[in-house]
Amino acid sequence: MNNIELYKTAFINGLDVEPDASFEEMKLGVTKEWDSIGHMTLIAELEDAFDVDLDSDVITDFNTYQSGIDLLKRLGVDFG
Template structure:
């Protein structure tokens, strides 16, 4: 599985959305599933998928699909 596939899968599993919802336009609270509870599910899935532990500031700043890619670079994860 590629890093992009892992990334998309984290959204699908963490938020409980269909894969076709996950794209560069996806932002926090743009779908009902990405609320505060869904956000923590998403972060958990990402940490498990990439074997990382995100800092609190990064968890708070992770507010869109595109921002997430930038944040993961900090953890040496290239999407």
């Protein structure tokens, strides 16, 4: 499984959304499943999937599907 697939799987598991969801349109507080509890579950899924630690400084920057990719790239994750 490549990193983009791992990333989408984290969203599927963390937010309990369907595999065919419109991931690119997902936003914290806008997407029904992405509330504060969903956000923390998603953070845990990403930390496990990519073996990273996301501290509170970067968690606040993570509020869209794309911003999560950008954040992980800054932490050294390659999305090719």
